[in-house]
Amino acid sequence: MIFNNYYYDIIVIGGGHSGSEAAFSSSKMGAKTLLITSDINTIAKLSCNPSMGGIAKGQIIREIDALGGYSGIVTDYSSIQFRMLNKSKGPAVWSPRSQCDRMLFSYYWKYILKKNKNLSIYQDTVKSLIIKNYKVIGVETKMKIKINAHAVILTNGTFLNGVIHIGTKKISGGRINEEKVIGITEQLNKCFGLKYGRMKTGTSPRVDKNSLEINKMEFQYGDKNIGKFSFFHSFKKTNKQCKCYITYTNKEVLDAIYDNRIHSPILNNSIKGKGPRYCPSIEDKVIRFPKKVDHPIFIEPEGLNTKEMYINGFSTSFSEEIQYKILKKIPGFNKVKITQPGYAVEYDYFYPEQLTNTLESKKIKNLFFAGQINGTTGYEEAASQGLIAGINAYSKIYDKNPVIIKRNEGYIGVLIDDLVTKGIREPYRMFTSRSEYRMSLRQDNADERLSHIGYRIGLISKQNIKIVENKKNKIKKCINFFIKNYVKPIDINNILYVKKSPKICFNKKISEILLRSEISIEDIKNIPFIMIEIKKNKFNKEILDQVSIRIKYKGYLDKEIENANRLLKLENIRIPHNLNYKKINSISLEGKEKLEHNKPKSLAHASKISGISQSDLSIILIYLKKLNKIK
Structure with missing residues (x-):
């Protein structure tokens, strides 16, 4: 492969889960992309546990799929045991998990990447970045090859100055039998002042x-x-x-x-x-x-x-x-x-609060960070960051609007928002408890929440967005049927008796019966007139389950929407970048330091900074009004 005087749109460094999604998304959107990896044979390797998904992580994989990424499809292809976790609890925490065939998983990812005409794969190790006037313009490899690019995405995983520990043995490497990467940390820290730390992860025998x-x-x-x-996507035959x-x-x-x-x-x-x-x-x-x-x-x-x-x-x-x-x-x-x-x-990681919410460096233009280099742990967290970094690197160089998933739109939004606003000093793992909107961010509705974004940027096809719209219409129609139609005592009382639920004396709306915690959609779907409606409209199990959730948990869902709208109002209250927090007397010294360091763009952004209280937000709001910055 000859690189002299050739410009790639985007170079992705590292072929793990983050790098694979970054390379896939940017190249599918139309960017000429180069994926550089130290070993082509280890692309998308399941280096620890050969499984995908789990609590909150399963939601992330479904969100990746909804946006047009490939981790979900590859997981389905290689799955050798599927389980929906937490079924004994509420639907907010139901999480899919698949045990995977390690070899099939990596094989299928390589197949997907290699068939993309906009993507080239090169085996080498990047030792430094080419940066001019605080803008990345390429990379230099261990083989002393310089390659030009408009944007670079770092997805180095555990390889930056990686050291493996087995008892008293200290082995250079980011994975067993794979060499560490030297040079990138030193360059970004010493020459450009990017702060970094050390983290540890491990694997089992x-x-x-x-x-x-x-x-x-x-x-x-x-x-x-x-x-x-x-x-x-469905495969004709499951493993x-x-x-x-x-x-x-x-x-x-x-x-x-x-x-x-x-x-x-x-x-x-x-x-x-x-x-x-x-x-x-x-x-x-x-x-x-x-x-x-x-x-x-x-x-x-x-x-x-x-x-x-x-x-x-x-x-x-x-x-x-x-x-x-x-x-x-x-x-x-x-x-x-x-x-x-x-x-x-x-291994080394860089403090993620040095990034914008597009995952671009605040100091170095067109340089993006994704995956464990940002201090996260887990394949799923890494893959989601890679997808967003790939999308936003493309958007940056082609002057398109960036894709920023809000906290009320997806776990991916929660993850990135936590990283860039709060920062971390220990490996970050996603949990359902990290989201204040977890009832809305269920694994079953990720397509409804996010596929319109994937369609807008070209990662979701017109055919697939029609599938989403058809699903949404059917859910709406089914809910309306349950709200407007009544069930008679003669049709339901035997079911209520078996379920130890109070009988009814008068006709009641189907939705009111379904509101009872002891009554499930399975209990009522075989009532003759309901069964006729279900068959006529082809309301499948997926539709019925979503209808049940939306009726039973309507109060919780409405509350989350209300909270999201309240946060949106705070988002609209912008804070000038040059605001002098030292002049705001009522805020604590710690609060001033954190606000000065993070430079929040809005009150909503300020509210997410660790240690900033509601009182601090009120004081800032009053101060902005005095400055006539807001009405």
């Missing part, structure tokens, strides 16, 4: 299934009705669904970990980077929760054509010898054979 005593473990099956992530297994630690395991704690790089301060609070290593669990003995250990298949199993819940940095010693004490692991030891990896 892989073991041979034939060495396990499966009969001593619990079986974990997938859903009988196999779901999917993509709203628009064989595999079983997972569960076992638990015991006192012997905990004693062995505690006795060897001095040998753990995580516990003996060999690792300085901050580790994930909500996905701790097995050593962290034992120290942080000394009274808990039975930590769950999940044994999950790596794929359809391998006996290798991933030990979820046993992330560790112990030496291989100690890992083996401890694993043998877990029920079912007495004869265990390790195929790859667990390890911890320490």
